[in-house]
Amino acid sequence: MExxxxxxxxxxxSENRPGRLAAIAGALRDAGINIFAFSIAEADGFxxxxxxxxxxxxxxxxxxxxxxxxSFTDVIGVKMRDEPGGLSDIASILGDAGINIxxxxxxxxxxxAVLILRVDQVEDxxxxxxxxxxxxxxxxxxx
Amino acid sequence: xETIRPDELADLQLKRLKWSLxxxxxxxxxxxxxxxxxxxxxxxxxxxxVEKLPFTYKKELRAGYPFGLFATPLKEIVRIHTTSGTTGxxxxxGYTRQDLENWSELIARNMTMIGLGEDDIFQNAVNYxxxxxxxxxxxxxxxxxxxxxxxxxxxxxxQIEMIxxxxxxxxxxxxSYALHIAEVAESMGKxxxxxKTGIFGAEPWSESMRTELxxxxxxxxxxxxxxxxxxxxxxxxxCPERDGLHIWHDFYLTEIIDPKTGERLAPGExxxxxxxxxxxxxxxxxxxxxxxxxxxxxxGCSCGRGPKIERITGRSxxxxxxxxxxxxxxxxxxxxxxxxxxxxxxxxYIDRVKHLDEMTIEVEMSRAGFSGELQDLARMQKKITGELxxxxxxxxxxxxxxxxxxxxxxxxxxxxxxRRGAI
Numbered sequence: 248m249e250x251x252x253x254x255x256x257x258x259x260x261s262e263n264r265p266g267r268l269a270a271i272a273g274a275l276r277d278a279g280i281n282i283f284a285f286s287i288a289e290a291d292g293f294x295x296x297x298x299x300x301x302x303x304x305x306x307x308x309x310x311x312x313x314x315x316x317x318s319f320t321d322v323i324g325v326k327m328r329d330e331p332g333g334l335s336d337i338a339s340i341l342g343d344a345g346i347n348i349x350x351x352x353x354x355x356x357x358x359x360a361v362l363i364l365r366v367d368q369v370e371d372x373x374x375x376x377x378x379x380x381x382x383x384x385x386x387x388x389x390x
Numbered sequence: 391x392e393t394i395r396p397d398e399l400a401d402l403q404l405k406r407l408k409w410s411l412x413x414x415x416x417x418x419x420x421x422x423x424x425x426x427x428x429x430x431x432x433x434x435x436x437x438x439x440v441e442k443l444p445f446t447y448k449k450e451l452r453a454g455y456p457f458g459l460f461a462t463p464l465k466e467i468v469r470i471h472t473t474s475g476t477t478g479x480x481x482x483x484g485y486t487r488q489d490l491e492n493w494s495e496l497i498a499r500n501m502t503m504i505g506l507g508e509d510d511i512f513q514n515a516v517n518y519x520x521x522x523x524x525x526x527x528x529x530x531x532x533x534x535x536x537x538x539x540x541x542x543x544x545x546x547x548x549q550i551e552m553i554x555x556x557x558x559x560x561x562x563x564x565x566s567y568a569l570h571i572a573e574v575a576e577s578m579g580k581x582x583x584x585x586k587t588g589i590f591g592a593e594p595w596s597e598s599m600r601t602e603l604x605x606x607x608x609x610x611x612x613x614x615x616x617x618x619x620x621x622x623x624x625x626x627x628x629c630p631e632r633d634g635l636h637i638w639h640d641f642y643l644t645e646i647i648d649p650k651t652g653e654r655l656a657p658g659e660x661x662x663x664x665x666x667x668x669x670x671x672x673x674x675x676x677x678x679x680x681x682x683x684x685x686x687x688x689x690g691c692s693c694g695r696g697p698k699i700e701r702i703t704g705r706s707x708x709x710x711x712x713x714x715x716x717x718x719x720x721x722x723x724x725x726x727x728x729x730x731x732x733x734x735x736x737x738x739y740i741d742r743v744k745h746l747d748e749m750t751i752e753v754e755m756s757r758a759g760f761s762g763e764l765q766d767l768a769r770m771q772k773k774i775t776g777e778l779x780x781x782x783x784x785x786x787x788x789x790x791x792x793x794x795x796x797x798x799x800x801x802x803x804x805x806x807x808x809r810r811g812a813i
Contacts, residue, residue: 258762260755262791288764291771292789295764314794316755318762 249373252383253321255303256363259296260316263289271296271310278309284363286352297352299324299363321369324384325376327353327360337362337381344375391640392499393694403643404437406668411443413674416461419450420676440643440666441654445677448481451619455479462486462672471522473618483522483618484672490529492669496624496638497530503629503636503695504612506560506587508535513556515549515563515571516592518542522622523592527562530624536560543567546574553582560587562614565595565603572606585609591616591623594703596727613701619678620667626699634687634698641669644699645677646686648716649706657688660718662706663699681706683718710740710806712747717782719806722751725777731759731770735796742810750787751778754796 261267268287275282275298285298300306303319310317327333334353341348341364349365361384366372376383394402411431414420424430427444434440451459460467468487472480485493506512512531518524518540531538539556541549543563549571552558563571568590575582585607591614600611615635616623625642626635637644642665646655649662663680683704686697704720711717719738726732733754741748751774759770767790774788 256762258760260760260767260790260792262795267792290764290768293767293791295762295767314792316757316760316793318760320762 249370252373256320256322258320280306284354325362326382329360451481456482486671493621494529494533498533500627510536510559512536513539513558513561526622557584562589565590629693636695657686660685738806740808752789
């Protein structure tokens with residue numbers, strides 16, 4: 248049950264220098280893969296590009312073939328009210344349940360705002376959010 | 391002789407060292423060098439006195455071209471080999487009949503050590519001729535009664551047919567030629583089932599190369615070390631433990647020195663290998679600077695033979711001095727190769743920032759090394775820095791880079807870029 252809400256994020260190792268994001272994005276464009284959301288985390292001289300895409304397996308294969316280091320990371324996507332308090336609602340549910348958010352990023356699309364979360368206890372987080380009336384993205388993002 | 395007691399060995403070495411110095415005194419170069427250093431062979435009373443003797447450099451051998459360093463008249467010399475002489479004149483090495491006998495004895499010892507004998511069929515797939523690897527192994531193998539095939543190099547398909555048709559059990563060649571043989575054999579659909587032993591030398595090769603050669607050729611691979619100035623191959627050789635090479639202390643007196651200062655280093659410390667041959671008649675040498683970097687392994691070997699040297703991975707000319715600490719690029723390579731998170735390539739940059747040397751190492755990540763989490767990358771970076779610090783005693787900056795982003799090299803890899811200008 249909870250498993251169907253675990254979304255595969257692709258994480259790509261990238262050096263912190265001009266042109267790297269362009270190379271990744273260009274490769275996905277050429278493969279006809281759509282990016283719903285993405286973020287960049289950076290450390291000392293390198294970073295990780297994180298993205299939700301419509302066809303994660305194909306994106307993984309395409310980028311790996313080009314020599315990128317890619318891996319999948321389990322995340323969840325929570326629908327947010329696009330108005331004051333939307334983020335607070337979700338953060339409170341997790342906070343109350345003692346679930347830690349490792350990182351998060353958000354996008355606002357046709358169907359409203361979505362908060363993408365990497366948490367330490369993913370199945371627990373899914374149960375808590377659903378149990379308190381929250382709405383989650385299905386793992387099958389395509390379409 | 392191979393498992394001689396340490397005190398008996400020391401007595402023998404000292405006796406032979408004295409003999410060797412008297413032999414060297416027949417050469418003009420050594421008469422001059424010993425005089426300049428103010429020592430005579432009679433001043434050598436213990437093995438430690440060898441430190442009083444001057445070093446011999448490769449350029450001095452070249453300057454003696456062709457026969458200037460021979461200690462015996464030409465009529466007693468029965469063979470000549472030369473080194474390639476890529477920079478200037480070649481080095482000429484002469485052998486008396488006894489020298490050839492000594493040399494075969496060494497090769498025979500090495501091959502016996504790894505279990506080869508009269509039941510083996512041995513293909514010697516190296517260049518016969520002036521290169522010492524051909525005839526050197528040839529006579530050593532005959533000495534222990536192996537069936538020797540002097541196949542030399544070239545015509546790889548024919549080499550493979552011989553391995554198969556003659557049931558060859560042991561092969562000697564360079565590691566790169568061995569890989570070529572493996573490739574051609576695979577393309578011919580041959581599995582070379584009779585091959586059991588591979589002896590590889592004459593160029594540096596890594597542990598990962600060993601794994602690949604063993605997998606593709608179905609052999610147990612052994613490292614062989616030698617240099618023409620010390621007869622050729624046979625100076626040191628791996629035993630079945632394959633953890634370091636046994637150097638033959640009754641034939642060669644070894645020291646490890648700091649290549650910059652010339653001072654002798656303690657057992658276990660890494661530096662330049664200096665060899666004084668103890669039985670050479672035609673070309674005696676005193677404290678010869680091999681230029682090869684290794685260390686004396688003082689922790690003994692389960693086979694009971696004498697102290698080993700570590701596999702040679704670098705040249706002393708490559709040594710860097712960073713904030714006063716000696717660093718060999720091979721040490722960095724050792725550390726990085728042992729880490730599964732590290733990919734194929736790395737480059738070391740050295741800069742001087744505010745009068746301080748800074749070493750930055752760009753490291754390509756391996757496929758295994760990426761979990762997708764930033765904190766794992768940071769942890770990996772810290773681990774690499776920590777391992778390097780343990781080995782080098784130096785703080786370095788490690789930069790993780792994408793696989794395939796560092797330059798590849800066709801021939802000898804250039805992994806160090808020293809950007810410190812003249813002071």
